[in-house]
Structures are given as structure tokens and as C-alpha cells.
Amino acid sequence: MFLSRLSRLGLRIAKDSGQFSATKRGYFSRHFSHNLHLVNNCSFSTTTIGNVHEEGSEQKETISVTFVNKDGEEKLIKVPIGMSMLEAAHQNDIDLEGACEGSLACSTCHVIVMDVDYYKKLEEPTDEENDMLDLAFGLTETSRLGCQVIAKPELDGMRLALPAATRNFAVDGFKPKPH
Amino acid sequence: MGQLLLHGWKLISRGFSSLTPHPLRVCIVGSGPAGFYTAEKMLKALDGAEVDILDRLPTPFGLVRSGVAPDHPETKLSHLPETWKQIVVNQFSRVAANERCSFFGNVNLGTTVSLSDLCKMYDAVVLAYGAESDRYLGVPGEDLGGIYSAREFVWWYNGHPDCSNVSPDLKNTDTAVVLGQGNVALDVARILLRPINELETTDIAEHALTSLRESTIRKVYLVGRRGPVQAACTAKELREILGIKDLHVCIQKADLLTSAADEEELKKGRIQRRVYELFSKAATSHQQHDIVGQRELHFMFFRKPDRFLPSESGNTVSGVRLEKTCLKENGASGKQVAVGTGQFEDLKCGLVLKSVGYKSVPVDGLPFDEYRGVVPNMKGRVLSLDQAEHAIVEKGLYVTGWLKRGPTGIIATNLYCAEETVASILEDFKNGLLTPSSGSPKPGRQGLLQVLENKNARFVPFSGWEKIDTKERMEGELRNKPRKKITTWEELLLAVDG
Ligand SMILES: Cc1cc2nc3c(=O)[nH]c(=O)nc-3n(C[C@H](O)[C@H](O)[C@H](O)COP(=O)(O)OP(=O)(O)OC[C@H]3O[C@@H](n4cnc5c(N)ncnc54)[C@H](O)[C@@H]3O)c2cc1C
Ligand SMILES: NC(=O)c1ccc[n+]([C@@H]2O[C@H](COP(=O)([O-])OP(=O)(O)OC[C@H]3O[C@@H](n4cnc5c(N)ncnc54)[C@H](OP(=O)(O)O)[C@@H]3O)[C@@H](O)[C@H]2O)c1
Ligand code: FES
Numbered sequence: 055m056f057l058s059r060l061s062r063l064g065l066r067i068a069k070d071s072g073q074f075s076a077t078k079r080g081y082f083s084r085h086f087s088h089n090l091h092l093v094n095n096c097s098f099s100t101t102t103i104g105n106v107h108e109e110g111s112e113q114k115e116t117i118s119v120t121f122v123n124k125d126g127e128e129k130l131i132k133v134p135i136g137m138s139m140l141e142a143a144h145q146n147d148i149d150l151e152g153a154c155e156g157s158l159a160c161s162t163c164h165v166i167v168m169d170v171d172y173y174k175k176l177e178e179p180t181d182e183e184n185d186m187l188d189l190a191f192g193l194t195e196t197s198r199l200g201c202q203v204i205a206k207p208e209l210d211g212m213r214l215a216l217p218a219a220t221r222n223f224a225v226d227g228f229k230p231k232p233h
Numbered sequence: 234m235g236q237l238l239l240h241g242w243k244l245i246s247r248g249f250s251s252l253t254p255h256p257l258r259v260c261i262v263g264s265g266p267a268g269f270y271t272a273e274k275m276l277k278a279l280d281g282a283e284v285d286i287l288d289r290l291p292t293p294f295g296l297v298r299s300g301v302a303p304d305h306p307e308t309k310l311s312h313l314p315e316t317w318k319q320i321v322v323n324q325f326s327r328v329a330a331n332e333r334c335s336f337f338g339n340v341n342l343g344t345t346v347s348l349s350d351l352c353k354m355y356d357a358v359v360l361a362y363g364a365e366s367d368r369y370l371g372v373p374g375e376d377l378g379g380i381y382s383a384r385e386f387v388w389w390y391n392g393h394p395d396c397s398n399v400s401p402d403l404k405n406t407d408t409a410v411v412l413g414q415g416n417v418a419l420d421v422a423r424i425l426l427r428p429i430n431e432l433e434t435t436d437i438a439e440h441a442l443t444s445l446r447e448s449t450i451r452k453v454y455l456v457g458r459r460g461p462v463q464a465a466c467t468a469k470e471l472r473e474i475l476g477i478k479d480l481h482v483c484i485q486k487a488d489l490l491t492s493a494a495d496e497e498e499l500k501k502g503r504i505q506r507r508v509y510e511l512f513s514k515a516a517t518s519h520q521q522h523d524i525v526g527q528r529e530l531h532f533m534f535f536r537k538p539d540r541f542l543p544s545e546s547g548n549t550v551s552g553v554r555l556e557k558t559c560l561k562e563n564g565a566s567g568k569q570v571a572v573g574t575g576q577f578e579d580l581k582c583g584l585v586l587k588s589v590g591y592k593s594v595p596v597d598g599l600p601f602d603e604y605r606g607v608v609p610n611m612k613g614r615v616l617s618l619d620q621a622e623h624a625i626v627e628k629g630l631y632v633t634g635w636l637k638r639g640p641t642g643i644i645a646t647n648l649y650c651a652e653e654t655v656a657s658i659l660e661d662f663k664n665g666l667l668t669p670s671s672g673s674p675k676p677g678r679q680g681l682l683q684v685l686e687n688k689n690a691r692f693v694p695f696s697g698w699e700k701i702d703t704k705e706r707m708e709g710e711l712r713n714k715p716r717k718k719i720t721t722w723e724e725l726l727l728a729v730d731g
Contacts, residue, residue, distance in 0.1 A: 153324075153645045157317035160645035185469035188504045189643060 117210035121148045122168065124218050133205040139165060139214060140201040150216060156201035158182050163200035164190040168213040173198075175208045192217035256283040256333075257662055258677030260351050262342045263361035264288040265295020266644045267634020269325040270651035271359050276331050278659055284334045285355075285678055289341035290394065291693040291725045292701060293329070295363055297321055297644065299393040302420045303435035304427055306473070321644060329695045335678060337685075338693030339726070343596040345690045346681070352629060354680035356667045357658050359631040360599070360608065360615075361651075364591035364640040368606075370412070374541030375587075378549035379405075383417045383588035390424055390445075392438035392718035394725060400440070403448035406583020410553050412538055413588035414457035415465035421586050422453045423474045426528045431478075436709065436716045452529045454580060458537040458558055458571040461488060461512040462495040468507040474530065475515050481529045484516040488534040494562055494569055533580075535559065537571055542579065552581040591640035600627065607639050608632040613654030614661070629667055631658060697729035704728045 116132040121143060123129070133142040140163045143150040151162035164187070167173040173196040179187065183202050190197060200214070259275055261268045264286045272284045292298055301318055315323070329336050340346060342362060351358045367382035369375065381401055388396035409425055411418045424432070429446050437445075457464055461484075464471075475482060489512065491499070499506050512532070536555040544551035555578055558571040593608070595601035600617040602609050609616045615630040633654040634647050642650075661667050668674070676683070685692055701719060705728075709716035719725050 151645075151648060153321070153648050154317045155320050157320060159317040160643070160648075162645050162648060181472065182469070184507065185467065185472070188468055188507060191649070193503065 117205050117207060117212075119205070119209070119211075120213045121146075121150075121165075122213060122215040123149055124216055135205050135207065137205050138201050139163075139203045139205070140199075142205065143200060148216075150200055152201060158186050158199070158202070161186040161190040161199060164192075164217055165198055165200045165203070165214040166192075166194050166217060167196040167198060168215050170196060172209060172212045176203060190217070255668070255674045256281045256677070257357065257667060258355045258675055259284045259357045259359065259658070260355040260677075260681070261286045261359045261361055262288075262351070263295060263363055263634065263636075264293040264325075264336065264338075265361065265363050265634060266297060266321070266325075266647040267363070267637075267651055268295070268359075268361035269293075269328055270648045271361060271633050271655060272334055273324070273328045274651055274655040275658065276328065276333055278655060279662070282333065283677055284331075285337060285681060286329070286334065287337045287340045287342065287346070289339070289345075289362075291338040291697065291722075291729060293336060293338065293695070293698055294322060294325060297325075299388055299391045301391075301644075302387075302424065303391065303437040304424065304432055326695075336693075336695040336698065337681065338695075338698060340685070340690065340692050345688065346684055348596055348598045350684055351681075354676055354684070355629070356675055356677075357629050357631060357662075359613075359633055359654060359658070360636055361632070361634045362593075362636055364593040364606065364635040366592045366594045367587065368590040368592050370538055370587060370589060372538050372540050374543060374550065377541050377543055379583055380541060380550050380585040380587065383411070383413070383421050383586050384591055386421050386586050387417065390437055390441035392441075392720035394720060394722045397438070397440060397720040400444070401584060403444055403450055403584065405449075407449055408452045408454070408580075408582040409450050409584040409586065410454045410456060410580060410582040411586045411588055412456050412553075413465070413590070414455055414532075415588060415590070416467060416470045417591075418455055418586075418588035419466050419470045419474050421588060422455055422530065423477065425450050425453050426474070426477055426480060426530060428478055434714050436705075436714055436718055438718050438720050440720065450584065451526065452531065454531045454533050454582070456533045456536050456538070456553075456555065456580075458535070459560060459569065460491075460495065460534045461532070462491060462498050462505055462509050463560075463569065464505075464508055464512070464534075466508060467504055468511060471508055471511050475511065477528075477530075479524055479527060481520055481522050481527050482515050483529060483531045484512055485534070486516050488532075489513055489516055492560070494560070498569070535571070536578075537573065539573075539577060541585065549583070550585055551583065552579050553585060554579050591635065593636045593640070605639060608636055610637055611657075613637060613650075613657045629661075691726075693726070693729050700731050701725060701728045 116134050118130055119133050119139065119142065120128050120130045129146065129148060131142060131146040131148070133139070138156065140150060140152045140156060144152065150165065152160075153162045154160040156163075167176070176198065179198065179202065183199050186199060187193060187197055190199075257279060259282055261271055261284060268286055268288075272286055275282050275284055286293070288295075297318060305318070328334060342348065342351070348358070365384075367384050379402065381399065385396050385399050386401065389399040389401065403425075411422050424437075424445070425448070429442075432442060432445060499509060533555075535558045537558050539554045539556045541550050542552040542554060543549070556573045557576040557578070559574055560569040561572050562568075563570045592606040600609055600615060609624070610632050611626065613631045613633055615627040615632050616624045617627050619625050631654050633651050637654070638650060658667070705716040705718055719728055
């Protein structure tokens with residue numbers, strides 16, 4: 055386990071020169087705790103990468119999900135069944151925040167399901183999720199909170215967009231006064 | 234392993250740092266969410282950044298400690314071992330533990346250090362000191378006893394050392410009026426109405442718990458100048474207060490009637506729609522109303538305060554005169570505003586909490602928009618006026634959080650706000666605007682330490698706060714609560730000495 059993490063870390067470093075900039079990353083130690091949690095609760099082996107189709111069995115251990123970032127760049131990742139899209143995004147260096155680490159207190163993990171058919175396959179958001187979605191930037195009809203969307207076989211092939219940067223805090227119509 | 238990952242991060246970001254001849258010395262004033270998110274983003278973006286966070290209190294985290302209500306439900310999410318408040322605190326504490334970051338508590342911008350001191354010592358100064366004053370209503374009688382701003386009341390029950398002496402009298406009356414219907418108004422109303430045993434296991438200040446235990450307040454009026462469609466609260470907070478055990482909720486059904494303009498607002502606004510639905514449901518749901526001493530929450534819409542009425546002694550409040558309002562569309566903005574109808578009614582009460590918004594205060598030498606109560610800025614760069622009244626950028630001076638946007642938004646909003654300000658700093662840094670091309674580099678932390686020493690000012694480092702934290706938790710444990718807050722300046726500083 056230790057070793058496989060190490061190698062993943064190596065991977066992460068190597069990958070970094072790639073498409074997602076290092077300055078936009080989430081919390082490191084959080085990634086770590088998510089990893090741990092995952093290992094403990096989902097008996098997910100870090101060596102299982104890629105879809106596992108067992109002969110004669112419909113069971114898949116991971117599904118494919120594509121994240122589309124603000125600039126339209128796409129990244130296809132494998133998400134183990136049972137894992138939230140927030141955790142999966144963090145494990146794959148995708149620029150999705152998650153300030154409250156999945157406690158439904160922030161809405162910074164907002165994702166947009168790009169295909170209505172997939173959106174319909176998701177369980178209805180709870181009141182609590184809707185309460186936080188209310189506060190999300192750039193909300194759409196198919197918005198969800200990434201920490202609440204859990205991978206299940208029917209979601210294989212889902213595409214999730216990160217909301218475009220609509221975060222302009224510049225003071226509108228500011229008329230400076232002498233001081 | 235946490236170490237390892239952090240180490241991994243260093244490996245990654247080192248690539249960026251070769252550009253830095255000497256560290257970029259950044260000072261952040263205010264250790265609330267805006268300050269800490271800024272520090273976090275700054276440290277991550279630039280390996281050569283050195284960040285000092287100043288706060289006037291010996292304790293960090295701003296409104297996370299002194300604003301967020303103590304009674305928000307513990308997270309029910311089984312896979313999370315902690316409440317989200319603790320999660321945020323842990324994140325911020327990890328930032329403070331970064332070797333390139335230092336916390337200087339008990340350092341007040343304006344008295345301990347001046348803005349011009351800081352600008353001389355640091356390459357970049359980021360003001361994140363929040364909004365620590367109140368919007369005024371400007372109606373007669375506002376200074377009577379028994380009238381408090383929600384900020385004071387919140388600081389009192391959350392143990393802020395500036396308000397441990399507020400001691401509102403909760404025993405002389407059965408009625409409290411809260412003016413405003415935002416989330417803060419709901420917080421203070423909920424604290425007054427919640428069964429005491431549900432507060433006992435929270436970290437609410439001990440003095441507030443004692444006072445609330447003896448409280449005779451049974452009725453709370455939440456008064457809004459507009460209607461249920463325009464209420465400023467959000468669904469989560471409304472749901473929380475409506476869910477208080479054995480609470481009788483009163484909403485006039487007539488107030489729920491909507492105009493065409495209201496319908497339009499509901500169509501456009503998802504928050505409004507969901508809040509309105511909750512009001513409608515609460516107005517029609519059957520409630521038991523025969524419990525002795527049952528507490529009541531009255532939502533009063535379309536009423537604005539006209540004046541406060543003095544008691545016979547003339548010193549304390551005995552009621553509020555309200556003017557009925559109706560809504561009028563405000564031309565350009567399309568917003569509906571409240572206008573008085575000339576009809577008045579008096580509401581008797583012995584306690585008034587004004588919850589009509591916070592307001593920031595300027596410090597010497599800082600451009601400030603008095604009307605909006607914010608620092609004029611362009612994506613976080615502080616703007617001032619030159620002699621020809623043109624807006625110019627104050628080099629090396631930035632702003633973030635409530636001081637930048639005004640007093641709205643939840644904790645996480647400050648993350649985006651900090652992101653924007655940090656992006657501006659990085660851009661200016663890349664363009665060579667922050668580091669002098671000639672001359673000696675600015676002294677940063679060393680300079681600050683010198684100024685503090687010269688002034689004989691004693692600062693509280695993060696390890697000092699950790700001593701406070703340990704003591705509070707230990708004493709809390711004995712009382713079966715997360716912590717027992719230390720609520721006076723003297724005791725806080727004493728705890729730092731261990
Ligand atoms: C009553 C209340 C309850 C809230 N509850 C929630 C909630 O449940 N959930 C949620 O998400 N959001 C909540 N919010 C909103 C959230 O607290 C704010 O969005 C956030 O705290 C603003 O961050 P800030 O850093 O700009 O200001 P603050 O958090 O106010 O931080 C400012 C810091 O600056 C320091 N300071 C002030 N003046 C000086 C000075 N002169 N020199 C040095 N330091 C100084 C202060 O001591 C403070 O630590 C609540 C707000 C209020 C008012
Ligand atoms: N749990 C949480 O997430 C939480 C908890 C607390 C606070 N917060 C956040 O913190 C921010 C501040 O909250 P807040 O409640 O202080 O501010 P707010 O949401 O802006 O509410 C202010 C209230 O005061 C009223 N008001 C303003 N001026 C008035 C006047 N002159 N006369 C009568 N009424 C007046 C407003 O009515 P009008 O609408 O008519 O102007 C509104 O009802 C908000 O963004 C809030 O969401 C979040
Ligand atoms: S991470 Fe905060 S709501 Fe999903």
C-alpha cells in the first residue's frame with residue numbers, strides 16, 4: 055500500500071507538467087485522508103486501474119467519467135464504484151474544490167452533468183444538497199454537488215463539466231470618492 | 234504519509250520558484266476565512282512566498298470562531314469524523330503549520346501597527362480584516378438600552394472578548410424583536426428559541442448559557458421590510474429554525490399572496506422559490522399549540538422600523554413602532570423595494586436585535602467607499618484617486634473577503650474571492666511590480682518583529698493559540714462539550730503563558 059501510493063505520487067509529479075496547473079490544486083492532506091478513507095471503506099485496491107470486466111460477469115469495479123474543465127479540456131478518469139466524484143477528481147488532480155470535504159456546507163464541488171440522460175440516472179438530490187446547490191455559482195438544470203454523486207455502474211461514460219469562471223468580484227459601477 | 238504528500242507538493246512547485254530571487258514577502262491582515270484562504274493559495278502558488286498573518290485577537294479564524302452559530306447540527310454524514318467547522322479549522326491550521334507561514338495574534342492594524350508600516354515592510358499587503366461594525370437604521374431611539382446589533386449579540390454568545398460584558402437582559406420580558414430576515418437574524422432568533430438542553434452540549438459561551446437558561450423570552454418576532462418572496466435568508470437556515478422542537482411558528486397567510494412582480498422574482502430566483510415554499514408549508518402545516526410556556530416564532534413581513542419606544546424610565550426600550558410597507562418596483566434595477574404606507578403599529582418588547590447587516594471600518598491611509606462600506610478595488614487591487622480624480626492602483630496593496638465584497642456570502646465564497654486576489658498578486662509579481670529592481674529587499678517578518686519590539690507589543694504566535702485551544706478543549710471535556718471558550722482578554726493572554 056505504501057509503495058503503491060509512493061508510485062502514484064511519482065505519477066502525480068510527473069503528470070503535473072501536463073494540462074492542469076499546479077496552482078489550482080485542492081488540499082493535499084485532504085487528498086490523503088480521502089485516500090485512506092477509501093482504502094478502509096471501499097476495499098479498493100490502488101493497483102486496480104482500468105475497467106475490470108470479469109469473464110461472464112456484468113460487474114465492473116470502475117466506471118469511466120470524463121471531466122471537462124473551464125477551458126474545455128477533457129480528462130477521462132476511472133472511478134471505482136462507491137466513490138464520490140469529488141474524491142475521484144482529487145485523486146486525479148482535477149481542479150475541483152471541495153472546501154468542506156463533503157459535509158454539504160460549501161457547494162465548491164459543483165459539477166454539471168453534461169448529458170440529461172445521465173442526470174436522470176442519479177438519485178434525486180436531498181433537501182440538504184439542494185440547499186447548498188442554491189448557493190452554487192453558475193447553477194444549471196443539471197447541476198449536482200460532486201461530493202454527493204457516487205459512482206455506480208449505470209454512470210459509466212458520464213461527462214461532468216466544471217462550471218465556467220463566473221466569479222467576478224470586481225466592484226461594479228464603482229465611483230471612487232476622494233479620501 | 235501526510236508529510237510525504239506535502240513533500241511531493243514541494244517537488245512539484247519548485248519548478249516555479251526559480252524565478253524568485255528573494256522571497257515574496259506577503260502580509261495578510263485578518264485571519265478569518267478570507268485571510269487563511271489567501272495564505273493557502275499564496276503559499277501553494279509560489280514556493281518563494283513568505284506569508285505572515287496578523288490578527289487583532291489572540292485567537293485565529295475570524296467569524297468561524299466568533300460568528301458561526303454554536304448550534305448548527307453536527308454533521309450527520311457517517312463517513313466524516315468531524316463537523317465541517319472543525320474541518321475548516323483543521324485546513325486553516327495546516328496552512329499555519331507551513332514553515333513559510335507565521336501567525337501574529339494580538340496585533341491590531343491601526344494601533345499596534347499602521348498601514349504605512351506594513352507597506353514599507355512587505356512586498357504585498359492583503360487586507361482581510363472583515364466587517365466589524367454595523368449598518369445603522371437611523372431611526373429615533375436607536376440608542377436605548379435593550380437594543381443591540383446582532384453582531385454584538387453573536388459575539389456575546391460566541392465568547393468574543395470584546396463582547397463578554399454585553400450581558401443582554403433576557404429576564405425582563407417575554408418578547409424579543411429581531412429586525413431583518415437574513416441568515417444572521419435567523420441565527421440569533423434560533424439561539425433565543427432553542428431548548429436550553431440542546432445548547433448545553435455546544436461551545437456556546439458559558440455566560441450566554443447561564444443567561445439563556447434564565448431567559449423569560451417566549452416570543453420572537455422576525456421583522457422584514459419586504460415579503461416572504463424577498464426574505465434574505467437561505468433555505469438551509471430557514472429549515473433549521475422551522476425544525477426547532479415544540480416551536481409554534483406563526484406566518485400570516487395573507488402575507489403569502491404574491492403579485493405579478495413577485496411571481497417574476499420567484500421564476501428567476503431558485504433560492505427565493507425554495508425559501509418561499511418553506512414559508513408556505515410552515516404557514517399551512519398543522520401545529521400543536523397547547524403546550525404550556527411554548528415558544529413562538531412570528532415572521533412579520535412588510536413592516537419597517539419607524540422608531541423605538543422608551544419604557545417609563547426612559548432608558549430602555551419597551552417596543553418598536555413599525556410602519557407597514559408595500560413593494561414598489563425600482564425602475565432600472567427591477568428590484569422591488571419597500572415603501573412606507575403611513576400606517577403604523579406598535580409592537581411591545583423588551584429586547585431588540587438589529588440584524589440589518591454588518592459594515593467594515595476603514596483604517597488610516599486606506600481608500601474607503603463609505604457608502605458601500607468596502608475598499609474600492611479591481612479584482613482585489615486597492616484603488617485610490619489621483620489629483621485628477623482618476624482611479625489608480627495602490628501598488629502592493631490588496632483586499633479580500635468581506636472588506637472587499639461587503640458583508641455577504643458564506644465561508645466558501647471567500648475561497649473564490651481569495652483566488653481572485655491571489656491571481657492579481659501573482660500577475661503583478663510576474664510583471665515585476667512587487668519587487669524593487671534595485672535597492673535592498675523589504676525586510677518582511679524581521680521588520681515586523683522589530684516594530685513590535687520597539688513598541689513593546691506582545692504578539693501571540695500560533696503556538697500561543699494552540700495553548701488556548703488545548704485549555705478550552707480540556708475544560709470543555711469536563712463539561713461534555715467540544716470546548717469551553719475563554720472569553721476575556723486577560724484570560725486569553727494568561728492561557729497563552731500556559
Ligand atoms: C453571525 C454570522 C454567522 C455566520 N454563519 C455562517 C455559517 O454558518 N456558514 C457559513 O458558511 N458562513 C457563515 N457566515 C459567513 C462567514 O462567516 C463569512 O463569510 C466570513 O467569515 C467572512 O470572512 P472574512 O475573512 O472576510 O472576515 P472575518 O471572518 O470577520 O475575519 C476577519 C478577521 O480580521 C480580524 N481583524 C479585524 N480588524 C482587525 C484589525 N484592525 N487588525 C487586525 N486584525 C483585524 C478579526 O479579528 C477577524 O479574525 C456567518 C457570518 C456571520 C456574521
Ligand atoms: N449558515 C449560513 O450559511 C450563514 C449564517 C449566517 C450568515 N451567513 C451569511 O452572512 C451574510 C450576512 O448575513 P446578514 O443576515 O447579516 O445579512 P443579509 O443577508 O444581507 O440580511 C440583511 C437583512 O437586513 C434587512 N435590512 C437591511 N437594511 C434594512 C433597513 N434599513 N431596515 C430594515 N431592514 C433592513 C434586509 O432586508 P432587505 O432584503 O429588504 O434589504 C435583510 O433582511 C449573508 O450572506 C449570509 O448568508 C450565512
Ligand atoms: S465539498 Fe462542500 S458541498 Fe461538496
